[in-house]
Amino acid sequence: MKITKVDVSVTSEPKRHPVRDAIQWLDRDGQVRVQIHTDAGVTGASSTYFGREQSSPMILATLIEQQLTPALIGDDPVLIRGIRAKLRRLTDYQGTAGLSTIGISAIDQALWDLQGKALGVPVWQLLGAQRMTIPTYAMVGWLELDVAGLERVSARAMEQGFRGVKVKVGGGPLSEDLQRVAAVRRVIGDDADLMVDANQAFDYAEALRRGRAYDDLGCRWLEEPLPADDTLGHIRLAEKLDLQIATGENRYGQQAFRDLIAGGGVGVVQPDLRRAGGVTDCHEIGLLAAGFNVSYASHGGGAHIHVLAALPNTIYVESGLLPDNSPITLTDGCYPLPDQPGLSGWND
Incomplete structure (x- = not known):
């Protein structure tokens, strides 16, 4: 089987419901779709969310179409790691x-x-699955919501069967964070997991101060407390806090995780399927983390569920609320694995 053609297409449009974290508004939905065709008549596809700016998807698509894909023509698509090395x-x-x-x-x-x-099989079978269901929490606590709005979406997440919720923090003073987190805790109860996500908004001193306060409220982890590339800062912070540090979504490739994991700077590693390098790198990062007894929770869901199924240290897949027309319901707070051939995911 040989690769014969690669098609690249883009879309970019405003989000119907813009959301905000501590550093930015996410107000556009940009997508880059890649289709790889073969002489055997089999086609593989991916869709990558990319960019808040209208031009961003086209910039990525141009790189893929003009630089990367010409190097694929004639290659055997089975040699995934060989193609990665070439690119x-x-x-x-x-x-x-x-x-x-x-x-x-x-x-x-x-x-x-x-x-x-x-x-004719889902990718989790090719990776060697360890489990048939994946625990999930709902990322619902965006900063554009007031306290009443936070309470409503958190209650809805519990009604849908999620094991917990995640709340954005760092957009205002600590007192505001504590009010919002406490309100969510009252809604979800003492037994559900509650995570907080700062999106790289703090320096070391502020991350330490706020981390101790979030810990007092029983949070499961503090996500991205520092700039993503500050490995030493994460190691220092983890030494001072009992609260677990979760990070990784803004690191690129397996090597960017090596010193962070080995140095003890992360308790829950969170690669992003796009930035980490795809299924191949995320799977390798997960196995590296497992060797150090570090837990793995995805940034985002969708196709990432195939990687999560195959790792021994998986604890969570991230999700939004289930849509009203969702084809599934959660069982014991878990997603079932998709059964379609390829890389489809329930919450793509």
Whole structure:
């Protein structure tokens, strides 16, 4: 089987319901879709959410279409890691981390989708699944919501069967954070997990101060308390806090996680499927973390559920609320694994 053609398309439109975290509004939905065709008639596809700016998806699509995909033509799509190595060499001069990695991730996901479809099985079977269901929490606590709005969405998450909720923090003073977190705790009860996410908003001193306060409210973890690349800061912070540090969504490739994990700077590693490099790198990061007894929870859901199924240290898949027309219900706070061939996910 050989790759014969790669199609790349984009969409970019305003979000119907913009959301806000501590550092930004997320107000556009940009998507880049990649389709890899073969001489056997099997096609693999991926869809990558990318960019708040209208032009961002087109910039990524141009890199994929003009630089990456010409190197794929004639390759055997089974050789996923070989293709990854080739694309890393190709982009080394310009810097593989960043935009190039997101493009490589889009191709990686399409290749895994192609393998699953060629064999007629979901990708979690190819990776060697350890479980048939994945525990899930709801990321519902965006900062544009007032306290009453937070209470409503948190209650809805509990009604839908989620094991817990995550709340954004760091958009205002600590007193505001504590009011919002306490309100959610009252709604979800003492037994549900409650996570907080600062989106890199703090310096070390403020992260330490607020982390201790969040810990007093019984939070499960503090996510992205510091700038993503501050490995030493994360290690220092983890030494001072009992509250677990969760981070990783803004790191690029497996090597960016090595010193963070080995140094004890993360208690819950959270790669992003796009930035980490796709299914291949996320699976490798998860196994690296498992070797250090570090838990793994995805940033985002969708196709990431296949990786989560295959890791021994999985604790959570991130999700939004289930839509009214959802084809599934949660059982014991867990998503079932998808049964379609390829890389589909329930909450794509």
